[in-house]
Amino acid sequence: MKLPIFLDNHSTTPMDPRVLEAMLPYFVEKFGNAASRNHAFGWEAEEAVENARKQIAKLIHADSKEIVFTSGATESDNLALKGVIEMYHEKGNHIITSTTEHRAVLDTAKSLETKGKATVTYLSVDKYGMVNPEDVRKAITDKTVLISIMLANNEIGTINPVKEIGKIAKEKGILFHCDATQGVGKIPVNVQEMGIDLMSFSAHKIYGPKGIGVLYVRKKAPRVRIAAQMDGGGHERGMRSGTLAVPLIVGFGRACEICEQEMDAEGRKLAAMRDRLQAGIMKALEETYLNGHPTQRLPHNLNISFAYVEGESLLMGLKEIALSSGSACTSATLEPSYVLRALGVGSDLAHSSIRFGLGRFNTDEQVDYTIKRMIEIVTRLREMSPLYEMAKEGVDLKSVQWAAH
């Protein structure tokens, strides 16, 4: 087995060789600008882009004209929030979102708030990280113009009841934006059934290239309008100027096509691997806690807290396995994951959390190796943990007066 092992597929994914193969002709040979309307080079590029648009639209049950290319999901989130607030400011300026959204949504909302352009309601989530649709309904005011709730969380994999939220948005005539970056290509997404008006996602999370994203913008019922945040040549129906990155778009299209064909089987395979990983670790080690929803979660996500050991020190002992931790020992604030904190997970357990993200190219052998190494390292670190020692002696750690620093 080759080391290191990549188990951080929520951060990014390796590109599928089939995607690269589709992209290659569009660098040197077919280099045209898709906006060049008067020669063969341009036509060729335009045709490739339009084909990709269709492949992408098909995966989410949209029309290809509703696909707006951006540089990635962060830009899509920015464009959705800022574009809607700017376009509909006469109607209202209130946004409803949740505390566990990706920073691209939260920081954009914060920025609009700071500049006095919007007021924002941040809905709290339940202990599994799920937004309650009724909370969305209650938060709606006559000034609400946008609801922005993610499809699936990037840390804990919890899947939100998006369809119910979409229904409420429709009922109230409010636009619904969904950051679906972690969900598209992993679980079925249907913008019609889910009542989504704007949706962000990117290629590099689904075995496509980095640097390309999409904002789905509904064209009919209702026809959504957004104010462009990038001025220039008026590309993408005037919503996002800039020469289209043809090779990246071709890759995005092919990545979506593969997901569309293989998602069902792949989802089942990944869920089985994830369950094996979860059982292998949690059965062998006491005091391990699953973060996120036990069933309503992405098939490839697993987030576990290992009591009495700190996440970063765990990762340090697992140099040959690429993972992510909710510990923020490296951050200037020393604050652990805000997502886990929003679930009500204690700071101590948030510091002790590890996120496993399985992907298309992981194997059972890698999973078994990871189980073995996790058990080894957690056991070793617990042996040198004063907290574990105290717990074993029967000390209630919650009753101890700690000197916070």
Added chain:
Amino acid sequence: MAYSEKVVDHYNNPRNVGSFKKDEKGVGTGMVGAPECGDVMKLQIKVEGERIVDAKFKTFGCGSAIASSSLATEWLKGKTIDEAQTIKNTDIVQELNLPPVKIHCSVLAEDAIKAALADYKKKAETETK
């Protein structure tokens, strides 16, 4: 983030992991930090006469916190109480090449040393009374 070689070495081969009985004669215990902050260090010294003859630690925290406390135990052994008082967090930062975001680990280690020494002195006073 890349760790310095010395941090990796202390993490992989921590010196003096373990515990003394808290009520044992000549033992001073320092426990600093909080689980909520992601760092808790327990540092213990065993004193004979004026000299620290042994030191042990247990740490919940990142690799730099483990390395800082491991190094502290190494430095404490053989020192007198007065000499031990002079160990500064900046010495630990220098020895382990800690980056700015990890300086708090060295501060915690210094606090742990001070706490262990204070505990020892307090115990010694009550024992002589």
